[in-house]
Amino acid sequence: MNLRKRKTSALNQAIFREQREIRKERLLASPALIIGAVGFLIILLLAVFVPLLNPTDPNAMEVANRLQPPSGKYLLGTDEFGRDLFVRVMYGARVSLWVGGCVAVFSCILGTIVGVYASYFKVLDQILMRICDGLIAIPGILLAIALIAALGTSSWNVILALTIVYTPSVARTVRASAMVIREQAYVEAAKVQGFGNLRILWRMILPGVISPLTVQASFIFAQAIISEASLSFLGAGIPAPAASWGNMLEASKLVFSKAPWTMICPGAAVILCVMSLNLLGDGLRDFLDPRVKGGQKK
Amino acid sequence: MSHLIEINGLKKTFPVYGKTGKIFSQKEYMCAVDNLSFYIEEGETYGLVGESGCGKSTTGRAIVGLTKADGGSILYKGKDLCKLNDKQFRPLRKEIQMVFQNALSALNPRRRIGDILGEILEIHGMKDADERREQVIETLKKVGLSEEHYFRFPHELSGGQVQRLGIASALIIGPRLIVCDEPVSALDVSIQAQILNMLIELQKELRISMLFISHDIGVIRFISDRIGVMYLGTLTEEASTETLFANPLHPYTKMLFDAVPDPYITNREFHALTGEQPVRTQAFQGCAFYNRCPYASDRCKIETPEFKEVESGHKVACHMVS
Numbered sequence: 001m002n003l004r005k006r007k008t009s010a011l012n013q014a015i016f017r018e019q020r021e022i023r024k025e026r027l028l029a030s031p032a033l034i035i036g037a038v039g040f041l042i043i044l045l046l047a048v049f050v051p052l053l054n055p056t057d058p059n060a061m062e063v064a065n066r067l068q069p070p071s072g073k074y075l076l077g078t079d080e081f082g083r084d085l086f087v088r089v090m091y092g093a094r095v096s097l098w099v100g101g102c103v104a105v106f107s108c109i110l111g112t113i114v115g116v117y118a119s120y121f122k123v124l125d126q127i128l129m130r131i132c133d134g135l136i137a138i139p140g141i142l143l144a145i146a147l148i149a150a151l152g153t154s155s156w157n158v159i160l161a162l163t164i165v166y167t168p169s170v171a172r173t174v175r176a177s178a179m180v181i182r183e184q185a186y187v188e189a190a191k192v193q194g195f196g197n198l199r200i201l202w203r204m205i206l207p208g209v210i211s212p213l214t215v216q217a218s219f220i221f222a223q224a225i226i227s228e229a230s231l232s233f234l235g236a237g238i239p240a241p242a243a244s245w246g247n248m249l250e251a252s253k254l255v256f257s258k259a260p261w262t263m264i265c266p267g268a269a270v271i272l273c274v275m276s277l278n279l280l281g282d283g284l285r286d287f288l289d290p291r292v293k294g295g296q297k298k
Numbered sequence: 299m300s301h302l303i304e305i306n307g308l309k310k311t312f313p314v315y316g317k318t319g320k321i322f323s324q325k326e327y328m329c330a331v332d333n334l335s336f337y338i339e340e341g342e343t344y345g346l347v348g349e350s351g352c353g354k355s356t357t358g359r360a361i362v363g364l365t366k367a368d369g370g371s372i373l374y375k376g377k378d379l380c381k382l383n384d385k386q387f388r389p390l391r392k393e394i395q396m397v398f399q400n401a402l403s404a405l406n407p408r409r410r411i412g413d414i415l416g417e418i419l420e421i422h423g424m425k426d427a428d429e430r431r432e433q434v435i436e437t438l439k440k441v442g443l444s445e446e447h448y449f450r451f452p453h454e455l456s457g458g459q460v461q462r463l464g465i466a467s468a469l470i471i472g473p474r475l476i477v478c479d480e481p482v483s484a485l486d487v488s489i490q491a492q493i494l495n496m497l498i499e500l501q502k503e504l505r506i507s508m509l510f511i512s513h514d515i516g517v518i519r520f521i522s523d524r525i526g527v528m529y530l531g532t533l534t535e536e537a538s539t540e541t542l543f544a545n546p547l548h549p550y551t552k553m554l555f556d557a558v559p560d561p562y563i564t565n566r567e568f569h570a571l572t573g574e575q576p577v578r579t580q581a582f583q584g585c586a587f588y589n590r591c592p593y594a595s596d597r598c599k600i601e602t603p604e605f606k607e608v609e610s611g612h613k614v615a616c617h618m619v620s
Binding site for chain 1: 362363364384388391392394395396398400403404405406407408417418421422445446448449450451454467471
């Protein structure tokens, strides 16, 4: 890398430009990636900046203004305690993105460590993979509820529970791709050239695992948001009165016939967020797979 | 001239399973390579020729340490490579290199060519980045590539260029022996000729020994000093290139030569090989070529022919030749 900076002749720059062009073309060829990324970015920015710029307390009740329909004053209306729904949806987005993001990051780190080690050591593989099988066998949401029942409700416990739920699937993905890469001719060639095991593990196998991992991460992010909403809906997630999409939906189920916006707004937020993450994941998968050119499999 | 590498009674078996699968059927072994012996002199090209599945590649892989041999020895400068573990083998990596058949898949697709070649130098102790860069560019030029390929990715090159790169990655640390496993069989004929000429030139210049594995008799004839004809895991005949082509003795060798299309002679006698190679089990006895040989007698079925020298440097394993 440092070589590139120091000695960049006109020819080399032309080569880099050409390689950048190809990458740009491939990026533009997958609209899913761009739509997903933009959608997610908008949600992220709203979640960060709306609570910062808007001083309204999401938990402030104005009983006089309960169940107001969307209007100029209340962008998305109010709920049964007269709380501003727009502000609450934005605070809910913070919770959902925080939980989803943490789960995605933690389960990917843990899953990569487990997966890479499992792919490399045969005995460890058997032990780790049987544990993963056991965890996968239990329905995720049930396992999460059981864990939270044991640990108590708080956002950290939700993160912990969902991380335990999603780590096995990451570990399996990583293990599978690591094993494929291990059999590649260039890993064999590296052995002949005298590369050590650790170097092969870190410099060849890990970079190869990163692309399926990022795809997996974006899907887990989306799934974790749904799981967190489900848990909150069931009362096992983020404890009220803190705003989260799940417990807003839960609260709306008594009043939604009179005030449908109380259900539609958090519901739409979940759908939009999950959809943009899934599009992002799909787009990333196509973009990172070198066999897909111009958005189509050759 | 001294023997750089000497292979004695090399044996490699692979487990085979019956139709009932891995768990329920009895484990049996087939010998990919059995009792194989030959040597390569310094600066010499030894060609190993034979049909698919005769164990040529397994032999090559055993020499570079990619497969562990089950028996016999590979003596390199007095050290038995079969007895070394990974760590003890590592210093010798510098001296024994391999060129792969599919060069593109043998190159890390995520890294630039300069980085790939530079890293090989780095792990063998060249710490200075500028020095590495010089050496990489010098090697690229040696194999007919240029500085402009330094920042390219392997998949941006053409087939012939990639194979040149494969040779560059084997040559860069200055090996004494290169195992070339079908290095040109994936290329078209004009590129094959270029690559072979380049290999011959480089070999003369750098005085490297080469084990050249191929199923293509024309290619083998062109590049080799001595040739070993392999069948079913053993050598059936070995001689210098001129001797072998002037006077092939083993029926298999003759048939192999007959199978080469000849554009000039149209009405020559043609003995086509019939049948397939059998599976060589551990209890295999007799001549390997028994079931396909037109001259086979009862003796060939029972008694394994000795691989003996019939004239200076010309060895044959056949009861009919004496």
